[in-house]
Amino acid sequence: MAAISVNKISKSYRNIRALQEISFEVKPGELFGIIGPDGAGKTTLFRILTTLMVPEEGTATVNGLDVVTDYKEIRKQVGYMPGRFSLYQDMTVEENLSFFATLFGTTVRENYDLVKDIYQPLEKFKTRRAGKLSGGMKQKLALSCALIHKPSVLFLDEPTTGVDPVSRKDFWEMLRRLKKQGITIVVSTPYMDEAVLCDRIGLIREGEFMRIATPQEIIGSYQEILWAVRSSKMSALLAELRTFEGIKSCFSFGDTLHITVSNEQLLPATLKSILENNGHTDVDVYPIQATIEDCYMLLAK
Amino acid sequence: MSTLKFLLEKEFKQFFRNPFLPGTLVFMPIMIILIMPFAATMDVRNINVAFVLSEQSPLTNRLIQKISSSEYFNLVEVTSSPKEALSLMEKGSADMILEVPVGFERKLTREGKGDLMLSINAVNGAKGGIGTSYISTLLNDFVLEIRDDLAPVVISSATPVIRVVPRYLFNPSLSYRTYMVPALITILLTLLCSFLPALNIVSEKEAGTIEQINVTPVSKFTFIIAKLLPYWIMGFIVFSIAMILACVVWGLIPVGNVATIYLLAIIYVFAMSGFGLVISNYSATMQQAMFVIFFFIIVLMMMSGLFTPFRSMPLWAQYITAFNPLRYLIEAMRMVFLKGSGIQDIARNLFALIGFALFFLLWAVKSYKKSN
Numbered sequence: 001m002a003a004i005s006v007n008k009i010s011k012s013y014r015n016i017r018a019l020q021e022i023s024f025e026v027k028p029g030e031l032f033g034i035i036g037p038d039g040a041g042k043t044t045l046f047r048i049l050t051t052l053m054v055p056e057e058g059t060a061t062v063n064g065l066d067v068v069t070d071y072k073e074i075r076k077q078v079g080y081m082p083g084r085f086s087l088y089q090d091m092t093v094e095e096n097l098s099f100f101a102t103l104f105g106t107t108v109r110e111n112y113d114l115v116k117d118i119y120q121p122l123e124k125f126k127t128r129r130a131g132k133l134s135g136g137m138k139q140k141l142a143l144s145c146a147l148i149h150k151p152s153v154l155f156l157d158e159p160t161t162g163v164d165p166v167s168r169k170d171f172w173e174m175l176r177r178l179k180k181q182g183i184t185i186v187v188s189t190p191y192m193d194e195a196v197l198c199d200r201i202g203l204i205r206e207g208e209f210m211r212i213a214t215p216q217e218i219i220g221s222y223q224e225i226l227w228a229v230r231s232s233k234m235s236a237l238l239a240e241l242r243t244f245e246g247i248k249s250c251f252s253f254g255d256t257l258h259i260t261v262s263n264e265q266l267l268p269a270t271l272k273s274i275l276e277n278n279g280h281t282d283v284d285v286y287p288i289q290a291t292i293e294d295c296y297m298l299l300a301k
Numbered sequence: 302m303s304t305l306k307f308l309l310e311k312e313f314k315q316f317f318r319n320p321f322l323p324g325t326l327v328f329m330p331i332m333i334i335l336i337m338p339f340a341a342t343m344d345v346r347n348i349n350v351a352f353v354l355s356e357q358s359p360l361t362n363r364l365i366q367k368i369s370s371s372e373y374f375n376l377v378e379v380t381s382s383p384k385e386a387l388s389l390m391e392k393g394s395a396d397m398i399l400e401v402p403v404g405f406e407r408k409l410t411r412e413g414k415g416d417l418m419l420s421i422n423a424v425n426g427a428k429g430g431i432g433t434s435y436i437s438t439l440l441n442d443f444v445l446e447i448r449d450d451l452a453p454v455v456i457s458s459a460t461p462v463i464r465v466v467p468r469y470l471f472n473p474s475l476s477y478r479t480y481m482v483p484a485l486i487t488i489l490l491t492l493l494c495s496f497l498p499a500l501n502i503v504s505e506k507e508a509g510t511i512e513q514i515n516v517t518p519v520s521k522f523t524f525i526i527a528k529l530l531p532y533w534i535m536g537f538i539v540f541s542i543a544m545i546l547a548c549v550v551w552g553l554i555p556v557g558n559v560a561t562i563y564l565l566a567i568i569y570v571f572a573m574s575g576f577g578l579v580i581s582n583y584s585a586t587m588q589q590a591m592f593v594i595f596f597f598i599i600v601l602m603m604m605s606g607l608f609t610p611f612r613s614m615p616l617w618a619q620y621i622t623a624f625n626p627l628r629y630l631i632e633a634m635r636m637v638f639l640k641g642s643g644i645q646d647i648a649r650n651l652f653a654l655i656g657f658a659l660f661f662l663l664w665a666v667k668s669y670k671k672s673n
Contacts, residue, residue, distance in 0.1 A: 050516050072518060080516040086509040090318050091311070102307040103517040145513070 001064055003028040003153055003184040004049065009058035011044050018044040020207040021058065026186060026200075028152075031179045033198030034188040035292065041207040042188040043083060046157045049186070050080040062153055076104065079151035081142050083158040089131025093122055093141055096130050097148060104149030114181065115144040118174055136167035143174065154178065156187040160194065172197045192293035203296050210299040215292060222290035224248070224260040224298065227268060231280040240278065251297055256284075258294055304519055308527035312501075316531060326535060329492070330543040333485050335550060338478040345431040351378040351386040351395040360406045360447070367443050368399070373435050387420075396422045397432055471556075471639045482553055483638035484607050484631045486543045487569070491601065491627065494536035494570040496594050498528050499577030503590040506581075521669065529574055540566060556641035562634065565647070568654040569630045575661025576626075582668040601627045626657040 004026040011019045018041045026032045034042050047053040049062060051071035060067045065074050087096045097119070101108045112119075118140050125133065130141060139159060146154060156175075160168045172194065175185055187198070195201045195215050202212040211218060229250075231237045238257055241250040246263030268285040275283045317323055350368060354361055369376035377395050380386055389395040400418040409415035419436065423429035472479045502525075505511040514524060544562075547553040555562060580597075584590035604611070604618070605627040611619055622628045633650035636642035644651070 052512060052515055075516055075518050078516070080513075082509060082512050084509045086513040088311070088315065088510055089508070090315055095311075095314070099307065099311055100513075100517070103304060103514070103519050105304075105518075 001028075002026060002061075003030070004032075004060070004062050004186065006045075006049070006060040007058055009045075009048060009055045009060055011041075011048065011053070011055050017207050019048075019055075022207070022209060023058075024202055024209060024212050026184060028184055029179065029182050031175060031185045031187070031197075031199045033195055033201040034186065034204055035190075035192060035195045035201050035296070036188075036204035037190055040204045042204060043157055044207075045204075046080070046082075046155050046186075046188065050078060050155055051075060076149070077151055078153045078155060079146035079149065080155045081146040081157065081159055083161065085138050085142060087130045087138075087142055087145060090129060092127050092129055093133070094126040096141060097144055100145040101148045106149050108148060111148055111150045114150055114178075115147050117177060118147070119144045135163055136170075139163055139167070139171065143171075147178070151183070153184045153186070156185065158188055158190065160189060160191060168194070192291065192296060195292040201292070203292075203299060205296075205300050211295075218292060218295050219290055222295050222298065224290070224294075225262075225264070226288055226290050226294060227259050227261060227271075227285055228253070228256040228288045229259055229271070229275075230256045230282070230284040231275060232282045233280060237275070237280060240275075249297070249301065253293065258288070258297075260298070305523050305527055308519070308523065309530060312527055312531045316535075326493075326539060329489060330539050330546060333489060334482065334543050334546040337485050338481050338551070345428050345435070346373055348374050348397055348428070348432045348435070349377045349395045350374050350397045350399060350436075351380065351389050352376070353381065353383050353386045353398060353400040354379055355381055355401070355403045358406045360409070361401055363447070364401070364443060367446075368436070368439060371435075371439060373432075374439075390420070390422055396428065397436070399436075478551060479553060479639065480635065482547045482551060483555075483634040484605075486540060486547070487566075487627060487630050487634055488602070488607075489539055489543055490536055490566055490570055490630075491573055491598070493539055494529075494532050495573030495577035496598070497577075498532040498574065499581040499594070500587065500590055501532075502528055502578070502581040503584050503587055506584075507586055525578065525669075533570060533574075536570065537563075537566070553638070555638045557637035557643065561637050561642075561644060561647070564644075565630060565633050565637070565651065565654070568651065568658055569626060572626045572654055572657035572661055575658060575663075575665045578665035579661060579668055582665065601625055604628065605631050607631055626654060629653040629657075 002025040004024075006022055006024050008021045008023050009019055010017070010021055022041075022045065034045065036042055044053065048055050048067060049060060051067050051074050054068055062074050063077055065077075067074060088099070091099065097115075098108050101111070122133075122137060122140055122144070125137065130138065133141065143156075143159070146156075160171055163171065168191075175187065175197075179185060189195070198215065200212065200214050201218070203210045203218070213221075229237065229241065234252075234255075234257070238250060238252060241247055241257060241259055244250075246261060246266050248260040248262045250257055250259045268287060272283050272285045275285075352365055365376065365379065368374050374397075378386065378389055383398075383400060386395065386398045386400070390398060398418075398420040400420070402416060402418065405415045405417070417440070419433070421429045421433055502511075505514070544555075544559075576597075577594075580590055580593050584593065602608075604614075604622045604625050606612075606622070607627070611622045611628060614622065629650040633642070633647040636647055640646075
């Protein structure tokens with residue numbers, strides 16, 4: 001039985017379609033990533049699966065329980081960490097944790113093993129108010145509170161947004177460890193580089209999944225010729241490449257431009273000399289391996 | 302049940318950690334019972350009177366004496382020039398000009414009548430009106446006083462004189478304070494028991510913490526009860542403190558049964574808590590909720606007969622007050638406090654409040670479901 005099964009779910013706000021007939025399944029113990037930009041419908045999907053919102057059409061089950069009719073039972077079995085820090089800022093670290101434990105009829109001591117790794121760095125601040133913690137600490141506390149009742153399914157809505165790169169890496173390390181304990185994890189993120197850390201990912205755009213597969217499958221199915229291009233005048237380069245005959249697409253990726261080439265006769269060295277003739281200096285053109293972001297861009301076209 | 306206990310524990314913890322709320326809780330009854338009655342007074346005192354006398358006589362001297370010795374009037378000027386008196390009023394140092402015309406005493410002693418001219422600054426209508434009635438009473442008194450002196454000359458002993466001696470029931474000293482305090486106490490209940498929990502719920506919405514609670518097995522009903530209960534408890538403690546203060550400071554002991562007062566208060570708190578919940582259900586932000594609450598506080602207070610008797614409002618406005626729960630509470634509180642009315646006497650008010658309670662609580666339950 002699937003841990004989560006979603007069947008043609010739709011939801012609109014007034015006349016905006018947030019979700020359009022979304023379907024997918026998550027296997028027990030899987031780390032499933034929902035990857036997409038802001039406004040793609042990620043939070044709406046989470047709110048439906050955590051029983052905070054009722055879908056307009058379609059059905060969904062979590063641990064075989066219907067999100068509409070069995071919402072009470074689901075709430076006992078899942079943990080949810082909203083995108084926004086939603087703990088009581090005027091209560092201490094310790095009070096927040098034990099408060100959420102008691103709401104589920106359990107105690108911190110009973111499930112301490114599960115949160116130990118995450119909560120340990122917080123122990124020395126346990127009498128500090130939650131509002132006075134740093135961003136990374138807040139996130140650790142929020143995760144501890146979402147885990148303290150030993151949920152079998154964990155929903156994390158953009159847990160790494162606004163978190164520094166080191167803490168982000170830490171956080172994914174924690175998720176890996178939780179997965180080992182058999183917890184099913186659904187995590188959303190706008191950061192494409194985090195996608196490869198998931199078992200399977202769904203690329204979401206405007207309320208629809210474009211593709212659901214393992215990150216390797218998605219990268220493996222990328223058929224385009226992909227090059228990175230760099231020069232000293234990047235914005236002029238972008239404008240030029242976008243109108244260049246034989247280049248299908250051109251996007252900015254950090255300090256390089258990624259281009260897909262339709263003209264198979266074109267060679268990196270040829271393109272380089274053409275660009276140098278057009279007045280560019282320090283030109284660099286080389287073939288690269290596709291990333292999830294390249295795949296997303298291709299699918300989103 | 303144990304969930305409720307933990308939720309309550311959390312609410313109290315948060316309340317007492319708040320930098321403002323506990324202090325306000327202590328300050329509010331003190332402010333309302335000790336200071337407000339001085340501010341909310343309709344007694345008009347210190348009316349400044351200027352006299353315009355064209356001639357001095359023993360009778361006019363006696364009149365001046367009579368008026369200036371009253372605690373309500375201050376004598377500012379005795380002049381012979383009406384112009385000067387008027388300029389005093391324009392400057393604001395005189396509220397009232399009493400002009401005694403030439404030949405007043407002669408006319409009074411010969412013909413038995415005399416004319417006086419009274420000019421009143423009516424910018425403040427209430428002060429003008431009340432001042433007029435005070436001075437009329439004073440002048441009538443004056444006439445009765447001098448009647449005996451004049452009687453042998455003018456008034457035949459057969460002239461009937463009606464002397465009205467008022468006996469003020471329920472509030473013998475006509476104290477406005479006695480009238481205001483029972484009503485002011487109700488404001489405490491309104492603010493503490495209905496609007497404060499409503500704002501608290503909205504603040505959880507705004508902070509997003511309500512989401513985190515909603516994904517736990519805590520039922521909505523338990524959550525709301527945990528929100529209301531602390532404020533009900535604190536509200537009634539403050540309400541009781543206010544009644545004790547009223548008794549100690551103003552000597553205002555309810556004539557009626559204290560249990561009746563609490564019964565009224567409890568039903569009113571149910572009604573207004575429901576109303577507060579309705580507001581919290583429709584508001585997403587504190588700003589929204591605050592603004593709506595502010596508006597309703599003004600309407601509730603102004604249309605309740607708190608300051609001005611609603612019977613003197615135009616009829617259409619009186620119909621509006623019929624939808625104001627505070628009106629029924631204030632009316633009944635004054636009846637129980639001052640007249641010692643029992644349950645039967647205030648049955649109409651009780652039923653109205655029960656109606657409001659049912660209406661708002663049902664609406665609150667309905668709108669809560671809708672918002673999810």
